[in-house]
Amino acid sequence: MGATSVYGRRDIALIRFVFFVQPLILGAWFPRLAEVQQAIGAGEAAFAIALTGMSIGIVGSLVFASRLVARYGLKCVFLASFCAFLSSMPLASLAPTIGWLFAALVLVGASLGAVELGMNVTADAIERRCGRLIMSSCHGFWSSGVLVGSLIGSSFAWIGASPAQSLFSLAIAVALPCLWATWSLPNVAEPDGDNSATPGRLRLTGSLLAICCFLFGMAMTEGAMADWSAIYLRDVFALGPGPSGFGYVLFALFMAMGRFLGDTMRSRLGAGRTARLCVSVAVGGGILLLIAPHAEIALIGFGLAGLGVSTGFPLAITAAAEQDGANPTSNVALVTQIGIAGFIVGPLLIGFIAEPFGIQLGLAAVLPLLGISLAFSGAVRQRSGL
Structure with a gap:
């Protein structure tokens, strides 16, 4: 399709389907991490370092x-990286040592970064040319895919299937639907595209830096909640292994809900007001985590935090892609890098603070990070005509 094509319901359905199916295998990986660690025989610190391989691969690939x-055009890169992701994700579960696991996850991250770039650039182009807000709901489908994948991975574990068996089975099951849907999507960026900016070249502007600052605080908060919520509930309220996982479950569920509601909020309130409202809700959740006297109050805090940070990434992607005179692909790549960097840095920062001061105060460190996001929430602007 050419640059002037108008996309319709079929294209919207296809990109939402890709956003849902792509993270299924990723979600199935998370519940099996304990088994992978046990099979390798690694300690917590070494295993944590190995797991950073995926994030390093994502950031590196986006360069x-x-x-x-x-x-080569977006569709060519999109399809090739999708094939690489579906092939490399199951192989990581077969890594015999920490070093091999780190290397395998770097490959997974490198392919995943290109897949995420393709999905977000395509979703932005479809949103822009079909006249409907879809970016936030697309990320809602992604969050739902992770949750469904986690349930699938847990089910495989329950019936006694190994991590490798479950991941290879799921990769085979989703390969054809994923590749068919990706092939059927419009090619929104041809080789040597017609963007006014030099193709593939980034124009770093003050407005783009402000968008990155907005996203960085939100992404750091998301990473902190993902890695430390269970430990917070265990250490502060002495919850067992099962109940301590409820914090992240609520965080993820409310994040998915917020993303499905995000497009409606953006159409009614505008992007700037939506950003300020959501960051404020996340701040409220962080305050509850700091002062919570009971686990039930803390769980409400996790839910509010998930709802609050839910629209951060979709709003940042849309704002970056629509910068005047800029190359959308390069801008989306930069914003995605910043988001991944925040997701990595957040848990590390919490860990450094929690070691001497305790996990409750450590997790409350997300509050100044959210303050940064609130200060730069005006950087995300409503697209004209939508």
């Missing part, structure tokens, strides 16, 4: 992905 898109 080059926009240049590959400019040279």
